[in-house]
Amino acid sequence: MPPRPLRRTKLSDIIVQDVKRLIVAECLEPGDRVPSEPELIAQYGCSKGTVREALKALQVEGLVTMRTGPGGGAYLADADPEPASRMLRNFLHFRHLDGEGVYQIRKVVEPELAASVTGRLTPERFAALEDNVAECSRHPETEEEQHRQRILELEFHNILADACPNPLLAFIGRFLNEMLRDLVVLKKAYVPERHQFGDSNVGYHRLLLAAYREGDAARVRAIMLAHMHDAERHMSALEGEMANSFLLEFPGREASRGV
């Protein structure tokens, strides 16, 4: 039933593979130039539409970025996990992943992540964590502000993820935060009880800061584990009705650049 590929593989796919091989062969680094539209047209003797499709595919895979103007063309892009993250979120929302599902992972991943950055926090990052705690400690006035503060608390965990030297662990940490963010954005039902949870969250964050100051990785791990278990218990209120709203762009997240 799935439309199998046609007899001869698409010309644009051949170009895609060739360009990838070129990247490997030449050991290109992000920022290096890749054959541009007119060059590929000349090389393959095809129309620009075909070349454009190949370059677009490489863009979609996050491998190249295009620049206009003189000296423009295709350049090897900095690796960016966002497209993959977005597709994965779509997939999981389709599968009706709920808050409890996120916390089943989070409660084992966040302690490991938090412990692993002990002693690796730059002064800038540590200051950012302190700022975050300070801002989340303020008493919110409006409902809207309370809601934003709720999301701001997640930023604490994002800063930790950014400090993690393991790219996979960093990605998963960020990803889980984004999933929770989607859930919080979709369901303001979470807000009413914010005081109880919010204060509790920030309290754990303060304890974590103290443990980081002492460089006590074991205590960091223990505090984060307790934090996660505590938060998990409060997640039951976030169940259900995710439906298909994921397809629409969430406010506050920059719109994806289409395909």
Place this chain on the structure above:
Amino acid sequence: MPPRPLRRTKLSDIIVQDVKRLIVAECLEPGDRVPSEPELIAQYGCSKGTVREALKALQVEGLVTMRTGPGGGAYLADADPEPASRMLRNFLHFRHLDGEGVYQIRKVVEPELAASVTGRLTPERFAALEDNVAECSRHPETEEEQHRQRILELEFHNILADACPNPLLAFIGRFLNEMLRDLVVLKKAYVPERHQFGDSNVGYHRLLLAAYREGDAARVRAIMLAHMHDAERHMSALEGEMANSFLLEFPGREASRGV
């Protein structure tokens, strides 16, 4: 520096968004029909190229599949994590993720996953696990066979992941296995010591089967944790030189359908 979107948003992007909204509004399920090429052309009064680009974008996001022939057109696709998985693997390979990095996550995720499927294994899955252990217990003859057996051992963990009701946990479990598979495929250096590790792996798998038979989730967790720590120690031999080989299609994995 990134080429910002042009003044007016692309027509194909508008179509993409409209179709997504339609999917949400009509609560479409996988397999349901989505407006086809000629319908969208009539609706938007644009050329087929533009409509094709929109439908292609929806394909790339894994939301729809196209069918040819009468009654063909665009249909809401079954959610598939493969495209996201592939992009994420590319990203991580670019970041030179190594075996140790994978195991930092794996050692916390696999025990949770393994424990969570205790008592949920269907007879079919349990039989598949037993078959896997039996096949991995055979004495490999050729080098090639040893190598394939090494990969086959990973399948044990994939079966567990498939049994996991949490879609995120299942995805991460499968994903980590794929990352390891890439590493093993790329570096046959792993093979020489296969006996030591291979036997050890299968031994843990046997212990897990026994614990599953008794429905002892705590013991499953403990065994898997020991399994992971054991395997992690042997991972140092798998370090380094991932380079950019990720871009090429790995043998044994079906080629991606281009863009």
Place this chain on the structure above:
DNA sequence: GGGGTGAATTTATCCGGATAAATATCATAA
């Protein structure tokens, strides 16, 4: 010398047509 203007380059978007391939349906024949 500095700052603004415009030309050149390159990609971005869209068009409509031509041919090929896949598939469901229906008619036909065994």
Place this chain on the structure above:
DNA sequence: TTATGATATTTATCCGGATAAATTCACCCC
């Protein structure tokens, strides 16, 4: 009744052109 083959429908691929937008760089004026 069943199997086979023709037909119609729909997507797949590719082409080349036209216009618009963004960026760089050289040039010119002050």
